[in-house]
Amino acid sequence: MATTSEPCLSGPPVTDPIPTDSTPDQKPPFLGSWRNVYAAVLLLLALYVVVMGILTRVYA
Amino acid sequence: MSLLDWVVLVCTVGGIVLWGMYRERRQKQHAGSQGASTLTWPTIGLSVMATQASAITFLSVPGQAYEDGMRFLQFYLGQPIALVLVAAVFVPFYYRLRVRTAYEYLESRFDGRVRVTSAFLFLVQRGLSAGITIFAPAIILSSILGWSLNLTCLLMGVFVIGYTVSGGSAMVSQTQKQQMIVILLGMVVAGVILALRLPEGVSVQDAATLAGASGRMNLLNTTFDLSDRYNLWSGLIGGFFLALGYFGTDQSQVQRYLNSRSMTESRLGLLFNGVFKIPMQAGILFVGILLFAFHLFVAPPLHFNPSVERQMQASTAAVQWQALQQEFAEVHASREQAAETLLATLDTDTEATSREAFVAEERRLDSVRARATELVETTFADVETKDGDYVFISFVLHYMPHGLIGLLLAVIMMAAMSSTAGELDALGTTTASDVWKRLVRPNLSDAEFARVSRLFTAMWGVVALGFALFASLLDNLIEAVNILGSLFYGTVLGIFLTAFLVRRAGAVAVLVGAAAGQTTVLVMYAVSSLGFLWYNLIASVVVVTVAWLVSFIKPNPAEQTPRK
Numbered sequence: 001m002a003t004t005s006e007p008c009l010s011g012p013p014v015t016d017p018i019p020t021d022s023t024p025d026q027k028p029p030f031l032g033s034w035r036n037v038y039a040a041v042l043l044l045l046a047l048y049v050v051v052m053g054i055l056t057r058v059y060a
Numbered sequence: 061m062s063l064l065d066w067v068v069l070v071c072t073v074g075g076i077v078l079w080g081m082y083r084e085r086r087q088k089q090h091a092g093s094q095g096a097s098t099l100t101w102p103t104i105g106l107s108v109m110a111t112q113a114s115a116i117t118f119l120s121v122p123g124q125a126y127e128d129g130m131r132f133l134q135f136y137l138g139q140p141i142a143l144v145l146v147a148a149v150f151v152p153f154y155y156r157l158r159v160r161t162a163y164e165y166l167e168s169r170f171d172g173r174v175r176v177t178s179a180f181l182f183l184v185q186r187g188l189s190a191g192i193t194i195f196a197p198a199i200i201l202s203s204i205l206g207w208s209l210n211l212t213c214l215l216m217g218v219f220v221i222g223y224t225v226s227g228g229s230a231m232v233s234q235t236q237k238q239q240m241i242v243i244l245l246g247m248v249v250a251g252v253i254l255a256l257r258l259p260e261g262v263s264v265q266d267a268a269t270l271a272g273a274s275g276r277m278n279l280l281n282t283t284f285d286l287s288d289r290y291n292l293w294s295g296l297i298g299g300f301f302l303a304l305g306y307f308g309t310d311q312s313q314v315q316r317y318l319n320s321r322s323m324t325e326s327r328l329g330l331l332f333n334g335v336f337k338i339p340m341q342a343g344i345l346f347v348g349i350l351l352f353a354f355h356l357f358v359a360p361p362l363h364f365n366p367s368v369e370r371q372m373q374a375s376t377a378a379v380q381w382q383a384l385q386q387e388f389a390e391v392h393a394s395r396e397q398a399a400e401t402l403l404a405t406l407d408t409d410t411e412a413t414s415r416e417a418f419v420a421e422e423r424r425l426d427s428v429r430a431r432a433t434e435l436v437e438t439t440f441a442d443v444e445t446k447d448g449d450y451v452f453i454s455f456v457l458h459y460m461p462h463g464l465i466g467l468l469l470a471v472i473m474m475a476a477m478s479s480t481a482g483e484l485d486a487l488g489t490t491t492a493s494d495v496w497k498r499l500v501r502p503n504l505s506d507a508e509f510a511r512v513s514r515l516f517t518a519m520w521g522v523v524a525l526g527f528a529l530f531a532s533l534l535d536n537l538i539e540a541v542n543i544l545g546s547l548f549y550g551t552v553l554g555i556f557l558t559a560f561l562v563r564r565a566g567a568v569a570v571l572v573g574a575a576a577g578q579t580t581v582l583v584m585y586a587v588s589s590l591g592f593l594w595y596n597l598i599a600s601v602v603v604v605t606v607a608w609l610v611s612f613i614k615p616n617p618a619e620q621t622p623r624k
Contacts, residue, residue: 052279059272
């Protein structure tokens, strides 16, 4: 990524901040898509919360 | 400590450092002059975990559970959500821009002032944090050797600075995987030993029951209370913003996960933490619960900090201190009896009565400890009275078998090395890239950059060491380091969110927003009783909102230029 060659800090942006070349987005090695992987992580979080709730209730 | 413990400690720590040096040299030879990374997601995942989990995690978290129960676990509930967002949005962004630091992106989006401002906020917060993480293992050394905390801070600081500067980022990543494995193994060993040291007839389930009776099995609290530090909502919302700021914008983490062979490996390494962080922390907190149960049947000291104990015995208040110790022993015996009665009457008609009696004895013991704390405060004005950070180390030194003491101490030392090294490394790189190269020497070659990074790493090590010498004035370390983070992460996160979400905002708008956000949080910290996790959300919202409003007066110049 290009940076300015002078120490001036307040010039306008010198590059287009939106990357235009796309690095190929590979599929994850399991679950078929990144969306599925993210959903699995969030589902696991929900499970952790449920378990925490159950343990609190049992031992309160 | 025995000779065996010292041998285990030195061999474990030394072995891993030598292994790291060997792997780093081999990787240099294979990767060529560009230094292309070959790290895969398990290494990245463990490296990210090791950078976050410092010695404070293993020293202070069991003590947190011993005193306050399991509710600290809620602090991490927002982390998996944040990591999903970082993997989905931030990682592809950083990869495609090919940035060395997170703040380089901000220059292209806004201008150099925003880049330097964000880098500065990171440097201040992380520099102070590094001081706390040097201080934590210094506590251990001070407890073992009986040396002053200042001396052990100096020793620890010099050792970690030398380790980081000599190896650099690559060696840090190589050794963190092995360190994390040994650390996790060590905590499992500690948990097993504690479970085995419970009296005959007292199971782990009984330990949880007793902890529950005293209110310590408080894993989940669904009440919405802004002044309560740890509940479901502060964890999910406040914790989400803290984790998003930490993993998305803190260079000590960005550097870890960008140092992989592909975007896929970076994402999986992050998501690995999203899956395993909560169970890992639950396990460490449960070690504190087992410690609590253990000390129901084995009398704890009146004060866990051996230095305070020594000072009180030698002070003018020695007679009063000994009287309190006598009273403490008597109340402990009553509490032990009440605990045994409670276990014997579980699931019977008299369980409720036994439970009340146990809670009453617990309160009596807390009252004796409170009077002991008051006596320390009136005898010595400048001594820190909180002793939660010494609970776990006290158990390790007095009740673990020889050999395993050395292993547990190696665990804590390595946790300190890995996280402090990661922090110092990031501080050095950020200073070299976002300050030195950006402002002073723009034409720095890669070799010179590496050399300058190491110099700045050493410089920040000295700064952190200076702060460590004052860290003894702080309360519980795990809370101190997270409060410090929450004071700054929200502002930096707000700058990044403005960059992503508010296209019309230029440099002036976001700088005004950042000033507003940071001021708001510092004022609230000074005057309000709001739980610290909420500062992350508040600062982010203030930065984005003010930047958006200011953008109507001073819009983004790049958005004004007609596109060809």
